[in-house]
Amino acid sequence: MAKHDPDLNLLFHALSDPSRRMMLARLARGPAPVSELAAPTGLRLPTVLRHLSVLEEAGLVATQKDGRVRSCQMLPEGLSPMRDWLEAQREIWEGRLDRLDDYLNEIMKEWPDDTRS
Amino acid sequence: MAKHDPDLNLLFHALSDPSRRMMLARLARGPAPVSELAAPTGLRLPTVLRHLSVLEEAGLVATQKDGRVRSCQMLPEGLSPMRDWLEAQREIWEGRLDRLDDYLNEIMKEWPDDTRS
DNA sequence: AATAAACTTAGCCATTTGGCAAAGTATGTC
DNA sequence: GACATACTTTGCCAAATGGCTAAGTTTATT
Known part of the structure; x- marks a missing residue:
C-alpha cells in the first residue's frame, strides 16, 4: 500500500517491540547512555543500537555523542x-x-x- | 525479549501498517463485509484476510459470518x-x-x- | 605507550511479514 | 442443477526484522 503516513508507520512500528518500549520507559525518567539502555533488556549492544536507531527514526529519541559515550534522551512530542x-x-x-x-x-x-x- | 505485554505488541504492530489502518478507518464508520474493507486498499482478498486476522488478534475487530458474507466490526475498546x-x-x-x-x-x-x- | 571502556560496523542467520495466484468451499440466484 | 458470489485455504516468494559474534574505532586511564 502507498505509505501516506510514514510518521505513523514508523511510530507504531517502533512501539510494537517490548525491548524498545523498555528502553523508552527508561528514557522517560531521564537521559541515559546506550549501555544503560541496554541493561534492562538483556540484549547485546549491536542489537540495542539498532533498536535505538528505530526509535530515533520514529522521532521518539534523540542522541548525541559526548566523548566516547552516546547520550540518549526521549522526545515526548514524538x-x-x-x-x-x-x-x-x-x-x-x-x-x-x-x-x-x-x-x-x-x-x-x-x-x-x-x-x- | 520476554513478552510481558502481548497486548501492546499485537496492538502496536496491528496499527503499524497503513492498509490495516485504512481498514480500521472504514470500520470506525460502521460494520462492513470483507470485500468492502478490501476496496480502498487495492489489495487482493487473501492479503486483506490476513490483515483482518491481525486486527482481530489485536482485539481491534470482531467478525462473524452471515450466510456467505463475513461481517466485520470495530471494537473501539481495543x-x-x-x-x-x-x-x-x-x-x-x-x-x-x-x-x-x-x-x-x-x-x-x-x-x-x-x-x- | 598500553589497556580498558564504550560504542560501531560488518556480516550471518532464522523467523516474520506482506504480497500474490490458483484452487477450494459454501451459499445465494435463476 | 447450473452458475455466480464471497470468501477461504494453500503454497510460494522477496524483503524486513530481531538476534548474534567478531572485528573495528574512538576516547579515557594508568
Missing part, C-alpha cells in the same frame, strides 16, 4: 502523531454514534406517545 | 491498552518534571533574593 490519530479515530466513532442518535430520534417521532408500553 | 500506555508514559514524564521542579526550587533557596540580577 508521541503526538499517535495522540492525533487516536483523537481522529475517536471523532469518527463519535460521529457515528451521533448519526445513530439522530436515527433513533427520527424513529421515535413516528411513534405517538400512547403506543409506548 | 484501543484502551494503547491509551493506558500513553497515560502511563505521560505520568512518568510528569513525575520527572515534578522532580526537576523540586530540584530547581531547592537550588533557588540557596540564593538570597538580592543576588538576582
